[in-house]
Amino acid sequence: MNYNALPEQGGRDPSLYRPNVGLAIFSKKGHLWLGRRAGVRKDDARYAWQMPQGGIDRGETPAIAALRELGEETGINTSHVELLEELEPWLYYDFPPALKAKLTGPYYGQRQKWFAYRFTGSDTDFRLDDHTPEFDAWKWAKLEDAAGLVIPFKAAVYEEVAKRFVKWTEV
Secondary structure: OOOOOOOOOOOOHHHHHHEEEEEEOOOOOOEEEEEEEOOOOHHHHHOEEOOHHHHHHHHOHHHHHHHHHHHHOOOOOOOHHEEEOOOOOOEEEEEOOOHHHHOOOOEEEEEEEEEEEEEEEEEHOOOOOOOOOEEEEEEOOOHHHHHHOOOOOHHHHHHHHEEEEEEEEOO
């Protein structure tokens, strides 16, 4: 599998990709929220930053899953965000072989429905200790820098998200 392939569906069978949501949270100044994945080894630290994401539970719509993941991964209340956009296409990435070998599910990768939100609260509203922490730190960053900070097999999706959500950085 080519991990640098375009993230659109192409000829992929959606049933072979775990349904997932991704969240681009923009500050009032147009910066992007990134979390540093908890427990990342030092040699992987360069690619430790990512946007919140998570699976869609059975019976859940992507929009509801996005709001649930927002609370679970960032600790912020949904009253502190306003929906800017939901991307129409699902974006896909494949798991690298070494990761796929460790996973127990039947999936080749993930298909993601992406949402853009404007954060309207205060930085102190972020609470990374509300649930089992996915992240151990966070920062505001430039949208165009995100693809270079995420684990490489997700970079093509991040590049596509950056192209489609760049309008939300202009405030």
